[in-house]
Amino acid sequence: xxxxxxxxxxxxxxxxxxxxxxxxxxxxxxxxxxxxxxxxxxxxxxxxxxxxxxxxxxxxxxxxxxxxxxxxxxxxxxxxxxxxxxxxxxxxxxxxxxxxxxxxxxxxxxxxxxxxxxxxxxxxxxxxxxxxxxxxxxxxxxxxxxxxxxxxxxxxxxxxxxxxxxxxxxxxxxxxxxxxxxxxxxxxxxxxxxxxxxxxxxxxxxxxxxxxxxxxxxxxxxxxxxxxxxxxxxxxxxxxxxxxxxxxxxxxx
Amino acid sequence: xxxxxxxxxxxxxxxxxxxxxxxxxxxxxxxxxxxxxxxxxxxxxxxxxxxxxxxxxxxxxxxxxxxxxxxxxxxxxxxxxxxxxxxxxxxxxxxxxxxxxxxxxxxxxxxxxxxxxxxxxxxxxxxxxxxxxxxxxxxxxxxxxxxxxxxxxxxxxxxxxxxxxxxxxxxxxxxxxxxxxxxxxxxxxxxxxxxxxxxxxxxxxxxxxxxxxxxxxxxxxxxxxxxxxxxxxxxxxxxxxxxxxxxxxxxxxxxxxxxxxxxxxxxxxxxxxxxxxxxxxxxxxxxxxxxxxxxxxxxxxxxxxxxxxxxxxxxxxxxxxxxxxxxxxxxxxxxxxxxxxxxxxxxxxxxxxxxx
Numbered sequence: 001x002x003x004x005x006x007x008x009x010x011x012x013x014x015x016x017x018x019x020x021x022x023x024x025x026x027x028x029x030x031x032x033x034x035x036x037x038x039x040x041x042x043x044x045x046x047x048x049x050x051x052x053x054x055x056x057x058x059x060x061x062x063x064x065x066x067x068x069x070x071x072x073x074x075x076x077x078x079x080x081x082x083x084x085x086x087x088x089x090x091x092x093x094x095x096x097x098x099x100x101x102x103x104x105x106x107x108x109x110x111x112x113x114x115x116x117x118x119x120x121x122x123x124x125x126x127x128x129x130x131x132x133x134x135x136x137x138x139x140x141x142x143x144x145x146x147x148x149x150x151x152x153x154x155x156x157x158x159x160x161x162x163x164x165x166x167x168x169x170x171x172x173x174x175x176x177x178x179x180x181x182x183x184x185x186x187x188x189x190x191x192x193x194x195x196x197x198x199x200x201x202x203x204x205x206x207x208x209x210x211x212x213x214x215x216x217x218x219x220x221x222x223x224x225x226x227x228x229x230x231x232x233x234x235x236x237x238x239x240x241x242x243x244x245x246x247x248x249x250x251x252x253x
Numbered sequence: 254x255x256x257x258x259x260x261x262x263x264x265x266x267x268x269x270x271x272x273x274x275x276x277x278x279x280x281x282x283x284x285x286x287x288x289x290x291x292x293x294x295x296x297x298x299x300x301x302x303x304x305x306x307x308x309x310x311x312x313x314x315x316x317x318x319x320x321x322x323x324x325x326x327x328x329x330x331x332x333x334x335x336x337x338x339x340x341x342x343x344x345x346x347x348x349x350x351x352x353x354x355x356x357x358x359x360x361x362x363x364x365x366x367x368x369x370x371x372x373x374x375x376x377x378x379x380x381x382x383x384x385x386x387x388x389x390x391x392x393x394x395x396x397x398x399x400x401x402x403x404x405x406x407x408x409x410x411x412x413x414x415x416x417x418x419x420x421x422x423x424x425x426x427x428x429x430x431x432x433x434x435x436x437x438x439x440x441x442x443x444x445x446x447x448x449x450x451x452x453x454x455x456x457x458x459x460x461x462x463x464x465x466x467x468x469x470x471x472x473x474x475x476x477x478x479x480x481x482x483x484x485x486x487x488x489x490x491x492x493x494x495x496x497x498x499x500x501x502x503x504x505x506x507x508x509x510x511x512x513x514x515x516x517x518x519x520x521x522x523x524x525x526x527x528x529x530x531x532x533x534x535x536x537x538x539x540x541x542x543x544x545x546x547x548x549x550x551x552x553x554x555x556x557x558x559x560x561x562x563x564x565x566x567x568x569x570x571x572x573x574x575x576x577x578x579x580x581x582x583x584x585x586x587x588x589x590x591x592x593x594x595x596x597x598x599x600x601x602x603x604x605x606x607x608x609x
Contacts, residue, residue: 012418013416013418014416046500051500051503051504071508072508074506075504079504080500080501080504082498085498087497088496089358089546089551090550091550091552095493095552099497102490102491102494102505103506107491108487108490108491109490110490118257118260121259125259151505156256187256
């Protein structure tokens, strides 16, 4: 099963953000979307999720147009982990994760005991089972990010799309999310994430997709694509590359 | 099902205890206590005081099917004079609280009230036009009810036809703008009205009252309130998801557009029916959902019934106050504002730590 964008023109009703974009994401693979602010990362991501309609081209899932599937079918195939936000109401963490089960029930359905088991399992998997009864509004930003990831896992999707999953996390939790992304791909999911840190792409992704000004600059295996020259061109800023026996890291110059 | 790997190792017992851990029983007990206190006070207190013993024996006699051993006037006060008004106060309080709960969730804003989309101003215009045209009481209520539905319909159609990335904000702003236009219409009709005959009736209606409520008002009130509330209760889980940002709700598989129409329609039906019966009673739909949320939490499965019970009790208490505080009846809208304003200020001061 492949999630693919074919010659996409992306944008909002009043403006075009990018054009001619081809993207493929296979199951078991991690794709990192890199680029400067305003380059179209989030717009492309929302288009692939079906939250924005492409202005031209088509998003396909398993060969069929994504728009031909109902919104509920889509939610059972692709899950979305948004950037963390402040919630209006103090739902418990368990209730937030249970919301990930919505697409598995009909219009009037309430969470079943099976849904509760799945929610508890996903919290357990991410090591935050003890948060289940805490109000979502009273936990830290890093914990919220993990809760939103647990909610996405509770959808039991084939693909998972994360918008800057490490943006609000401390150093330790960044590593945890990167490891979890690798583990998800290892268990067969296709993962797409955006990031501002090329090191995260290098660490967690198989392929990188460089987006600047709504145009694809480069795409390919992270080891080939992420070079000092390309990153300097992508961000329009000096970049240093540090290499030692254990690997490579990029530092803004 | 690879994501479920290892799920069977989770003990079932602990899952059951988790769902019971944060019990809503104490919260519901408080709501029911308020309702019972409101019922007892509303039926006993007034110009013709009824003792608690007499009230209980009348209620018991009715249940058992024989005549009570009390003065006939007591029975008549309970069943003919206070009974219909008590039921109407409960229904109106329930309606406003349920509609407020629904709108606060839908607009993801705890400071929203049921008239946010113009239901009250539409009903007000309908009512003053009805009074101006000297229609019958029933016709005035019908016009007010339709006015509320039409106002929200107009707001929704305009809001939906404006292309925007934030449909909720557009809807709220349209509600404010259209509401103020209807308000200008109310002002015009009041200006044109006969100042000795019609104007007092309009003013009285716009301030809210249950003093003229009789048995015949109960069915037209109960029908729409029950229908609207049933729709909202049926959608309770989806309403939880609808309180997330629009794109998240859609990514979770909820068709937000049609669902928003269903929730707005149900809440508007409920609001319009109560405004048509009791006139404009502000603040109940803002205050009660908060009190209910602090009792049982934000899950609509608990919040809607808790708000319904608490709203009924709350308006019963207010209405009893309104008819006993002074020689003349105090309009309900004035009492709810006197209580609601300090509450609202407290809410603004504490909202930061409670909701974010």
